[in-house]
Amino acid sequence: MTLHDVLVFFFSGLGAFNGLLLSVYFLFFSRPKHVSNLLLGGLLLSLSIRIGKSVFFHFLPDLSFHYLQLGLYACFFIGPFMYLYIQSILYPEGKIVQSAKWHLMAVGLFIGTIGAIYPFERHIALWRPHIINLIYFQWLGYLVLSFFTLRPVFKVFLDKKDKLNSLEIWLISIFLGNTAIWAAYYFAGYGSYILGAFLFSFFLYLFALILFFNKKKKSILFKENPKYNILIEESEAEGITLRLHALMQEELLYKDPQLGLELAAEKLSIPRHKLSQILNAHLGKSFSTYVNEYRIDAAKEMMKAETGFSLEGIGYECGFKSKSTFYSNFKKMTSQTPSSYQKALKKGLTL
Known part of the structure; x- marks a missing residue:
């Protein structure tokens, strides 16, 4: 082995080795015991075995078919473990334990049966490329499912209006890391086969840094996320939405420049995260966008009524904190500045 080979082996294998250690920790020693820890441990174990197989195969092309088949078995579990892990974090109140058991059993039975009937060593032409392509497309399918879950x-x-919390950053990082590793392996023919191992090492240490520098480490790994942890019935969401509309139309709540999600939720007597989820999932908009729509509509009505207010005064009267905020939101929602809208209104060009 040259020095270059030694360095490549060391850095590509480092992630797989540390991934194995972390998987053992999450599977057997992490506290509190939560299904999400077990699923994260399973994800790390599957990735580590798959990456480890790649590293050894890169340097030992005559590696036993038993190890090659084990690596491909592990690859078949990466997508399911990632998808179920994301589900367990976003919807901790769901029946994830039972669902995960049946899900993983079905995956194991499927790939185990194929491996038993058509072992890699005696059916190389079947495994390469057909079964291997099936494995990568299955992984891709779970990436798509995970994307829709996220x-x-x-x-x-x-939206850029609301900041991502530590849990959301963590989940997006997990998803993007898996996507990059999948792409590295699927398109390995166009580049280096060992790239996937390097990417795993990189993302593993990136995740470690996210945990290390986060003051609320347990909120990433264990805490039930209040933002998306409940499934709200359509009828309940519609009722809350109607009550919110009434607050805006009858009490003119949007005119309060200090209005925020917390205050609106308090008026509705519901948790803050529940109102946020309803707006995002059922109306497809953030709270700030929802309120600003009312403010812009009110501003347009004041312009039509010729109240005598200056444009800046209209903005303040409708709940905007500053002239710049009023102007930027008005243009964003109408594709016109307040002054151009007012001029068009006087000419009878704007309804």
């Missing part, structure tokens, strides 16, 4: 989190990220 949609509320991505909405918060893309």
Whole structure:
């Protein structure tokens, strides 16, 4: 082995070794005992075995078929463990324990049966490429399922109005890390086969840094997330939405420049996270967007009524804290500035 080979082996294998240690910790020693810890341990174990197989196969092409098949078995579990882990964190009150048992048993029975009937060593032409492609497409399928499960989190990220909390950053990192590793293996023919192992080492230490520098480490791994942990019936969501509309239309709550999610939830006598979930999941918007729509509509009505207020005064009267906030939100929602809207209104061009 050259020095280059030694360094490549060391850094690519380091992640797999530490991943195995972490998987043992989460599977057997982490406290409090929670299903999410077991699923995270399973995810790390599957990834570590898959990565470890890649590292050894890169340097030992004559590696026993038993090890090669074990690595592919592990690969078949990566997607399910990731999807179930995300489910267990976002919906801790769901029946995840029973669901995970049946889910993983079905996955194990399927790939175990294929391996028993068609062992890799005697059916190389079947495994390469057909069964291996099946494994990667199955992993991709779970990445897609995980993406849709994480949609509320991505909405918060893309909205830019609300900041991601530590739990959301953690879950997005897990998802993106898995996506990058999948891509590295699936497109290995266009690059380096060992890239997946390097990426795993990189993301493993990135996750460790996220945990190390987070003051609320347990909130990432154990805490029930209040933001998405309940499934709200459509009828209940509609009732709460109607009550919120009434607060805006009858009490003109949007005119309060200090209005926030906390105050609105208090008026409705529901938890803050429940109102946020209803707005995101059932109306497809953040609380700030919802309130600003009322404020902009009110501002347009004041312009039509020719109240004598200046544009800046109209903004303050409708609940905006500053002139710049009023102008930026008005243009965002109408594609016009307040002054151009007012001019068009006077010419009879705007309804």
